[in-house]
Every structure is written in structure tokens, then in C-alpha cells.
Amino acid sequence: MSEQAVSILATHPWVDTAWWDQGKRAILVRPSASAVAVRPVPGPLLIEHLEHWRHVYEYVYSTTEGRHGDDLDLSGWRASDTGKPFSRDHMIEWVQHAVGLVLRDKPRVVLELGCGSGLLAHRVHRSTRAYVGIDVAEPAVERLRAQALPGVRVLQGAAHELTSASVTSALREATGDDTAAPDCVVLNSVTQCFPNEQYLTAVLDDALDLVAAGGTVVVGDIRNLANASSFARWLETARYPDSTEPQLTARIADRLAADEELLCDPRLFARIAARHHRDIRTTCYAKPFHDDTELTRYRYDIVYTVDRPAPEPARTIEWSTLSGYRLRAVDLTREPTLITGIPNALLDPHAPDAVRPAELAAAVPPSWAVLLDSADGRLLAAGPPEHYHDRDAVRGNDSTAGCNNPNTTFVQRRLPEILTDYLERELPTAATPLIAVAQEPTVP
Incomplete structure (x- = not known):
């Protein structure tokens, strides 16, 4: 029976090869490259992964929990360590920060991928000529459409459909211009739902191709791979405060291995920019929020110009030469200045002259920003973001900096389910053997 089952599974279009493993007492399969491909079109297993997240968010947006009003729907925003909703004030600060990144360069036309319930749309559209939002979750799209915000177009779609005819048509309708390009493309708090680095890169390539000259691509609220172990330790310590070190180490390893969300090293974004055909500057923003949460500690923003x-x-001034808060004694208006090497008190509290991002933001001029000066966020910088250049946080020459691969975990779980159903249809009277994915799928 196993030989017959192997033969049948080998004919499935999503399978490259299949064989019986006597030691595992299972049929092992290797996914076909086309099933997990990103280009020229997403393969069916990649689409399955994206559909998984669509169902998650359609459920989230179909409830009323966390909904404070049309312009403040906080459904799904819960802290990982407590399971409780983030405070309203904390989320308002989060929204205002994201809006500030989008509107900093006064764009006329904004295109947002993953607009959700309209947390940004409700605030951005007032300062723009046109706003187009795209989201995969039908309840969110329908709700935002029904609010009929002036100058706003909303359509259902996935991030890889950025260059589709429907998006082009929506931009044309919103602007009244057949050739209009967005001055700002936004992906805020959506990259964690992407399947892998290849998909992220493809979407960003499209966004960088599409945005108007002089414009920006804002990639916001990114989970940081460079400090993922620190986050896992912080989280597991909060959940199991009495754990021994070996227990904690095991829980950290399990959490990192099982994470279903995409985590990205900031240096990846500089590498993407460096190989693109356009001239792109990469700036990495810290989260200068007052509340000490995972959103403040372990996430960051990228802005491409x-x-x-x-x-x-x-001019560059090292924080250590200022003895911390003597920052106020420096003439910060005389010439463009970047303060570097600032220890982040949230991640390195014992470092001399460490400071919290919110305290730093309050101490510098309004036109400045709090930036990352190391990929793991343990060092901060402060200054006009347009002068942020080639910092350690985003040096593009580190080929090892990238993402985890949640699509591998997804495929290892989902493909055996699909193939088991397939085999039960093809051999309805036979006992179905165990099926497992042999190795990570190879993405072309």
C-alpha cells in the first residue's frame, strides 16, 4: 500500500518528490518549487499561508472587542506578556507616531498596504489629496468603505497585488490623473504576516518601483529578529517568573522555533535598498513611547527615501562625550547634528548614561527623531532623520542579516493535511499513512 500511496502523492502538483522512510514509518515529501514560489506569481502553498492570515484578521475585525469608534478600532491589539489589551493611551501614541512618519514629508497621494480598520486612514486623509487603502480582510474593507471618508478609496487585496490593475484604477480614480504615482507607500504593522523574506523583498521592490521620485516607503512596526532572543526571554520570564535558567533557556528556544510571524533584522532593509536600481536612503526609527511594552522595546520602523x-x-557627536543629559548644553541648531551611541535603558539598563527612548525624544528638538544605532536596539541615535546615514543598525553589507522563515513551519504543518485529504480521496478504502515534509522547501 505504501508504494501505491507514494506513487499517488508524487503526482500531486504541489509535490516535487515523495518516498517511504522506513525509520520514520512515514511518507516523506518535498514541496515543489512552484508551490512555494513568490515570483512570477505566488505559489499555492504561499497563497495558503496568506489565506491563513486573512481568516485570522477577518475574525478579529468581525468582533467589536477593542473598538472605541470608527477612527480607533483596536481589535486584536493585546500584549503578549499579559494577554490584556494595550492601554488606549499607548495605542493612541502608537498611531500618532506612525502618522507622523507618513506625513513628515507632506505627501499628496498615499497608498497603504494593510490599511485594516483605518487607524491611519482616518488621520492621514485630512492632509492629503488622495488616499488608497488595501487590505485582505473583507470586514475591515467594507467598514472603511461605508465610512465614505473624503478622498479615500479602499479595496480588498493582498500586498503582492500592489501593481495590479485594480490598484492602478483606484489611484487614477482617487487623483483624477492617469499617471499619478503615490508620494508615500505605507506598510504599517503588516510585515509580521508575510510568509518569508522573499515575499517581503518582492513587495518592497514593487513599492520602491511605484513610489514617485522624492517620495517615501514607510515600513512600520516591524518585529526585530536581531533582538528576538531578548524578547523571548523577557516574555517567558514574565509568564514563568519562577523558571530555572535551564527551563527558561528551553522555553526561549521553543518560542523562537515556533514563531508564526515574520521577524526582520533591520540590516536587511539596507541590503534591499542597496541592490535596487533607484537611489534610496534607509532610515531606522526607534519607538519613543512612554509605556514599556513589546511595541516600544522590540519593534522599529524603516523609512525609505x-x-x-x-x-x-x-556632524556626529558621541553620547559618551556629553555625559548624558548635558545634551541640553550643546547648540543643536547651529549645524546639522547626529548624536550617536546612546545606550537604550529599556534594553541595556545598566549601561552608563542609559536613557529611555521617550526621555530622549522629549529632550531633543521637535524636528529630530529617535533612531536605532545598532540592529538590536541596544544603542540609539538622535538627530534629523534625513542625516541618518550608514549606521550600524542598517549597514547593508551583512549578508547574514535577514528574516526567520515562518512559511517553512506553515508548510510542514499544512502540506501533510492537504496530502492526507488527497490520499483519502484517491485511496478511500486504505489506511492513510503518516505524511511529513522532508526538508525546507526551496524557493527559486
Whole structure:
């Protein structure tokens, strides 16, 4: 029977090869490259992964829990350590920060991938000529459409459909211009739902191709791979405060291995920019929120600036030479200045002159920003973001900096389910053997 089952499974279009493993007493399968491909079109297993997240968010948005009003729907926003909703004030600060990144360069046309319930749309559209939002979750799309915000178009779709005819048509309708390109493309708090690094890269390539010269691509609220172990330790310690070190170490390893969300090293974004055909500057923002949560500690924002002349060089001052809060004694308006090497008190509390991001934000001029000065967020920088250049947080020459691969875990779980159903239809009277994925799928 096993030989017959292997033969049948080998003919499935999502399977490259199948064989019986006597030691495991299972049929092992290797997914076909086309099933997990990103280009030229997403393969069926990749689509299955995206559909999984669509169902998750359609459920989230179909409930009323966390909904404070049309312009503040906080459904699904819960802290990992407590399971409780983030405070309303904390989330308002989160929204205002994201809106500030989008509107910093005064875009006229904004295109948002993953617009959700409209947390940004409700605030961005007032300052723009046109806003187009795209989301996979039908309840969110229908609700935002029904609110009929002026100058706003909303359509259902996935991130890889950025260059589709429906998006082009929505931009044309919103602007009244057949050739209009967005001045800002936004992906805020959506990359964690992407299947893998290849998908992220493809979407960002499309966004960088599409955005108007001088415009920006804002990739917001990214989970940081460079400090993922720190986050896992923080979380497991909060959940199991009495754990021994060996127990804690095991829980950390299990959490990292089982994470279903995409985590990205900030240096990946500089590498993507460096190989693109356009002239792109990469800036990495810290989260300067007052509440000490995972959103403040373990997430960051990337802003790409596309085809814009580089500003004059800035002077660089090391934080250690200022003895911390003597920052106020420095003339920060005399010439462009970047303060670097600032220990982040949330992640490195014992470092001399460490400071919290929120305290730093309050101490610098309004036109400045709190930035990452190391990929893991343990060091911060502060200054005009247009002068942020080639910092350690985003040096693009580290080929090892990338993402985890939640699609591998998804395929290892989902493909055997699909093939078991397939085999039961093809051999309805036979006992179905165990099926497992042999190795990570190879993405072309």
C-alpha cells in the first residue's frame, strides 16, 4: 500500500518528490518549487499561508472587542506578556507616531498596504489629496468603505497585488490623473504576516518601483529578529517568573522555533535598498513611547527615501562625550547634528548614561527623531532623520542579516493535511499513512 500511496502523492502538483522512510514509518515529501514560489506569481502553498492570515484578521475585525469608534478600532491589539489589551493611551501614541512618519514629508497621494480598520486612514486623509487603502480582510474593507471618508478609496487585496490593475484604477480614480504615482507607500504593522523574506523583498521592490521620485516607503512596526532572543526571554520570564535558567533557556528556544510571524533584522532593509536600481536612503526609527511594552522595546520602523538629493553632511557627536543629559548644553541648531551611541535603558539598563527612548525624544528638538544605532536596539541615535546615514543598525553589507522563515513551519504543518485529504480521496478504502515534509522547501 505504501508504494501505491507514494506513487499517488508524487503526482500531486504541489509535490516535487515523495518516498517511504522506513525509520520514520512515514511518507516523506518535498514541496515543489512552484508551490512555494513568490515570483512570477505566488505559489499555492504561499497563497495558503496568506489565506491563513486573512481568516485570522477577518475574525478579529468581525468582533467589536477593542473598538472605541470608527477612527480607533483596536481589535486584536493585546500584549503578549499579559494577554490584556494595550492601554488606549499607548495605542493612541502608537498611531500618532506612525502618522507622523507618513506625513513628515507632506505627501499628496498615499497608498497603504494593510490599511485594516483605518487607524491611519482616518488621520492621514485630512492632509492629503488622495488616499488608497488595501487590505485582505473583507470586514475591515467594507467598514472603511461605508465610512465614505473624503478622498479615500479602499479595496480588498493582498500586498503582492500592489501593481495590479485594480490598484492602478483606484489611484487614477482617487487623483483624477492617469499617471499619478503615490508620494508615500505605507506598510504599517503588516510585515509580521508575510510568509518569508522573499515575499517581503518582492513587495518592497514593487513599492520602491511605484513610489514617485522624492517620495517615501514607510515600513512600520516591524518585529526585530536581531533582538528576538531578548524578547523571548523577557516574555517567558514574565509568564514563568519562577523558571530555572535551564527551563527558561528551553522555553526561549521553543518560542523562537515556533514563531508564526515574520521577524526582520533591520540590516536587511539596507541590503534591499542597496541592490535596487533607484537611489534610496534607509532610515531606522526607534519607538519613543512612554509605556514599556513589546511595541516600544522590540519593534522599529524603516523609512525609505527615494530619488531625493542627499543633504549636507552632519556632524556626529558621541553620547559618551556629553555625559548624558548635558545634551541640553550643546547648540543643536547651529549645524546639522547626529548624536550617536546612546545606550537604550529599556534594553541595556545598566549601561552608563542609559536613557529611555521617550526621555530622549522629549529632550531633543521637535524636528529630530529617535533612531536605532545598532540592529538590536541596544544603542540609539538622535538627530534629523534625513542625516541618518550608514549606521550600524542598517549597514547593508551583512549578508547574514535577514528574516526567520515562518512559511517553512506553515508548510510542514499544512502540506501533510492537504496530502492526507488527497490520499483519502484517491485511496478511500486504505489506511492513510503518516505524511511529513522532508526538508525546507526551496524557493527559486
